[in-house]
Amino acid sequence: xxKITQTQPGMFVQEKxxxxxxCTYDTSDQSYGLFWYKQPSSGEMIFLIYQGSYDEQNxxxxxxxxxxxxxxxxxxxxxxASQLGDSAMxxxxxxxxxxxxxxxxxxxxxxxVFP
Amino acid sequence: xxxxxxxxxxxxxxxxxxVTLRCKPISGxxxxxxxxxxxxxxxxxxxxxxxxxxxxxxxxxxxxxxAKMPNAxxxxxxxxxxxxRDSAVYFCASTPLFPTGLASQETxxxxxxxxxxxx
Numbered sequence: 210x211x212k213i214t215q216t217q218p219g220m221f222v223q224e225k226x227x228x229x230x231x232c233t234y235d236t237s238d239q240s241y242g243l244f245w246y247k248q249p250s251s252g253e254m255i256f257l258i259y260q261g262s263y264d265e266q267n268x269x270x271x272x273x274x275x276x277x278x279x280x281x282x283x284x285x286x287x288x289x290a291s292q293l294g295d296s297a298m299x300x301x302x303x304x305x306x307x308x309x310x311x312x313x314x315x316x317x318x319x320x321x322v323f324p
Numbered sequence: 325x326x327x328x329x330x331x332x333x334x335x336x337x338x339x340x341x342x343v344t345l346r347c348k349p350i351s352g353x354x355x356x357x358x359x360x361x362x363x364x365x366x367x368x369x370x371x372x373x374x375x376x377x378x379x380x381x382x383x384x385x386x387x388x389x390x391a392k393m394p395n396a397x398x399x400x401x402x403x404x405x406x407x408x409r410d411s412a413v414y415f416c417a418s419t420p421l422f423p424t425g426l427a428s429q430e431t432x433x434x435x436x437x438x439x440x441x442x443x
Contacts, residue, residue, distance in 0.1 A: 244431055252413060254434035300367065311380070312357075312432060314367040 211236045213301050213315035220320050222291045229276070230286040230318045232301030238262075241303055243284040244312065245275065248298040257299075260284060291322045326350075328435035330416050336441045342404040345438045348397055349418030357432060358391055358401050359415040367415075373399065406442045413437045 212235040222228035234243065245257040260268045260275045268275040276285040284303075288295055301315040329348040337343055349356045357372040371381040376393045384391070388407070393399040403410055417432040 242431075246434075251436075252439070253436045254415060254417070256431050256433065259431055311369050311372070316366050 211238075211241075211303060211313050213303055213313055215301055215315035215318050217318045218316075220318055222288075222320065222322055224293060224322055224324050225290055227287060227289045228291055228320065230288070230299050230301075230320065232284045232286065232315060234282050234284060234301075234303050236282075236303065243275070243277070244302040244304070245273070245284075245286045246300045246302065246314075247295075248300065248317070249294075250297070254300070258286070288320075293322050293324065296320060296322045328416055328418055328433055330414075330435035330438050332438060333436060334439045334441075336443065337406055338443050339407055340405045341442075342402065343406045343410075343440060343442070345401040345403075345414050345416075345440070347399045347401070347416030347435060349399070349416070350420075350433055351397065353418035353420045353433075355419045355432075356393060356399050357415075357417040357419075358399070359417065359434075360412045361415060361437070362412045370401070403440075406440075408442045411440055411442050413439050 214233045217231055220228060241262045243260045247255045247257050258268050258270045258273045258275050260277045267277050272289045274287045276287055298317045298319050300317045302312045304312050328350055331346045335343060355374050358370040359367055360370055361367045368383055370383045371391045372379055373393045376396055389403055391401045415437045416435040419432045
């Protein structure tokens with residue numbers, strides 16, 4: 210069965226610094242997708258970035274980049290130049306492309322950015 | 325586009341009452357998902373639809389929960405009778421096509437959620 214693990218329940222970073230949020234996954238599939246979502250205190254889930262298992266380049270979206278290490282089954286989110294507005298819960302998720310359309314979510318990491 | 329719309333945003337009810345949560349997906353999206361989020365269990369997929377047809381309801385906790393999608397622009401999640409342990413945030417999400425990891429960067433667009441409290 211697929212599994213997503215986020216081992217950091219909470220992280221602190223100073224404004225303008227970079228921060229890495231860890232995500233490891235377990236799957237026997239060769240084709241899958243990896244996603245990161247942000248959930249601010251207001252509660253909505255905001256899609257940040259996507260990485261396909263066959264993508265050779267690490268995905269980037271503005272200040273977000275995904276450090277994809279397939280052999281290690283890790284998909285860490287890197288936020289550069291942190292801003293106060295980045296304070297939120299961050300969820301890693303993966304999709305099973307052949308058996309289901311489902312997204313399986315990790316337990317999340319709470320990021321707190323301080324001035 | 326207005327995004328995924330959910331109503332109500334907050335619901336407080338008493339145990340035993342019927343609760344109906346509503347969702348309007350993004351126009352043109354083929355898939356609709358219902359999730360439940362709690363502190364204890366995190367984010368769980370309850371059920372999802374493809375072209376208004378339920379595909380997988382294995383996440384629905386029990387018979388008290390039911391979901392319908394009578395047309396492409398509307399879905400409901402009903403709890404009858406409600407219990408205090410149903411208290412959670414319920415999210416609806418939609419996506420325009422199969423969330424494949426091969427080529428597409430499409431993903432699920434979430435609504436703002438309905439915060440349900442059952443007393």
